[in-house]
Amino acid sequence: MDTVNKQLTPKQRILKTVDRLFYQQGYLATGINQIIAEAQVAKASFYQHFSSKESLVLEYIAIHNAEFLNHEKQVEKKFSEPKAKILALFDDLTDFAQRTEYRGCPFLNLTAEFSQPESKPRQLIAQCKTEFRIYIEQLVSKAIPGKNNSQSSIATAIYLLYESALLEIRVHHNLWPIEASKFAVNQLLS
Amino acid sequence: MDTVNKQLTPKQRILKTVDRLFYQQGYLATGINQIIAEAQVAKASFYQHFSSKESLVLEYIAIHNAEFLNHEKQVEKKFSEPKAKILALFDDLTDFAQRTEYRGCPFLNLTAEFSQPESKPRQLIAQCKTEFRIYIEQLVSKAIPGKNNSQSSIATAIYLLYESALLEIRVHHNLWPIEASKFAVNQLLS
Amino acid sequence: MDTVNKQLTPKQRILKTVDRLFYQQGYLATGINQIIAEAQVAKASFYQHFSSKESLVLEYIAIHNAEFLNHEKQVEKKFSEPKAKILALFDDLTDFAQRTEYRGCPFLNLTAEFSQPESKPRQLIAQCKTEFRIYIEQLVSKAIPGKNNSQSSIATAIYLLYESALLEIRVHHNLWPIEASKFAVNQLLS
Amino acid sequence: MDTVNKQLTPKQRILKTVDRLFYQQGYLATGINQIIAEAQVAKASFYQHFSSKESLVLEYIAIHNAEFLNHEKQVEKKFSEPKAKILALFDDLTDFAQRTEYRGCPFLNLTAEFSQPESKPRQLIAQCKTEFRIYIEQLVSKAIPGKNNSQSSIATAIYLLYESALLEIRVHHNLWPIEASKFAVNQLLS
DNA sequence: CATGAATGAGGGTTCATTCAT
């Protein structure tokens, strides 16, 4: 297959492989055999680095969350005005979603594959999403410094609109949800 | 198992069984063997009524969509004022979500399990969601008769807020997303 | 599907359908479901006319044998000289085998699918082949009236060469076996 | 079942088992479940060594072909005169065919079970048969060194007569085809 | 005479994980 760089360590090769496979095929549809075949790693080596498939997905989630939050901060930096920072998140999403291989939010896709709310992946993803919501709250608090009472409500609503954009791009395989949610965000911030 | 009423026809027993299993466990995690065991139907009988597991889920989706739209219309009827009809959708959601077995929107859960956007279940669910969006548009057009230009944008935003409520109730295993989306809907409609 | 003429009786439709399917796909690979679907006959109707799949194949063999022997006699009639009559069988085979859908001898294909020599299909096919061998013996007895001792041996050898032509056309997916066997037949008859 | 020696490796046990089952029952009539039960191997172990049932039969064919060609060369060695070497093939066949478990040529039986000429088993078997035909050609070229023109034609005819002997032993469940083909071979070589 | 629903047994294949080396 030669789908991964053999100079990476086995663990890195595995993580790089599932980065692609979990996102393109989903968690349940991606088997251990496919992972080790494409990562060019022995089966026993896999279990030396990850105690189970679930522990792999947990690491995958954690890595993605760090990358995501970091990316958002990079995007934010480009603008000085608080409101512009918020809207930039939606514009950045447009860029992302236009890629042909775009398949929605990896976290939202994953969370739907675990039926138990108490499962570790579900809990971890909920944490990540909460982190993101708090991040938006901070942006909002700067954008509308006076209206202290409704700040939090507006921030949560913006978070929900961002989430629904992520979701509905995938549902409808179309970009209109971004514009629609951006419209509502503008209304809420004015 | 005796989990279903034997007086129903095998096809009815199957549909009744997956109504529960697909929602509680998901599509991929629910195997044909479990379905036929709990429906008390022979394997070959299953395939007499459904050409494949996919065709079963398509029927399951169609049935649920009809029931959902009908239910929404029943809810709407209870109110005379247009804006109240819209907000009633969210209040009704609160009732639903308070049930212990609530696991989010069956359609959104399902659509995440199919990686191919062109797959029939994904396309059918997108259709159902579009139907629902149009339904909301009709409600909104009555609620804000004057503002013709932004009617459609507001309706779409309300649809997105409803969707994100459905989604985030599941993500966070909590009801706060309903209040947050309702708050934004009120803002948009005022 | 509309693959058969509905004006035929159900039994005729079944026989016409398996005529195609048994030859193109083989006996084991052709399921009852496919037969009744393409013959447009109800499953219970099938079992009203044929007590089992085996009894169907027996009837199929009998019909084909009658048609085959009749066809050979038609071919033979075109020639007056005994030796020419024999060689005509091979030339006729060339015509048949050039059809794209040619897949070898239906009887030889079938007999390989039944592992038990005592099975009825195997026994019936052996009978058919014996009938054909005797037919060739009669042709040979006219072609070499003098050499009474070796007549039978030569006839059997010609039968074997015809059979191997049938077989090897299929094995090698090529027509050269006909010419090779014809060459040997000429040697034996000179 | 205890039908195989547990000291062999699983792969060896599988090959030993199908050596018997494919020959006695045929390819289609032999299921994976029976193979693994009699080989005393877990199902997943089977698929570790063979990617599919088809790949197993390909290996089975290759092994048998090597054994067959080797055996023929052993038989040939026993005679010094070229013509005797050829006739020895037929006498050796008589020995083989007298065994009670004799069921004809494994390759010819198998090839009839695959309807597609382009299928790998069919192609591999055609190759094996070609190899054997060339082997006979070499023997014939030594037996009739002078008649260069007809050497190839005679060799091919002898190949066909050997094949039809193999075939018709099975068809008629009787040994007379060997004598008949041997008679013709003698005629062609004299 | 004709029907379609229902069946038990089996088809080939893949799952996540463990083990001895």
Place this chain on the structure above:
DNA sequence: GATGAATGAACCCTCATTCAT
């Protein structure tokens, strides 16, 4: 630290046949 063989359970689906209607 790395390996590949081995596993039991489960995957979705099809088989030829029988039954009540």
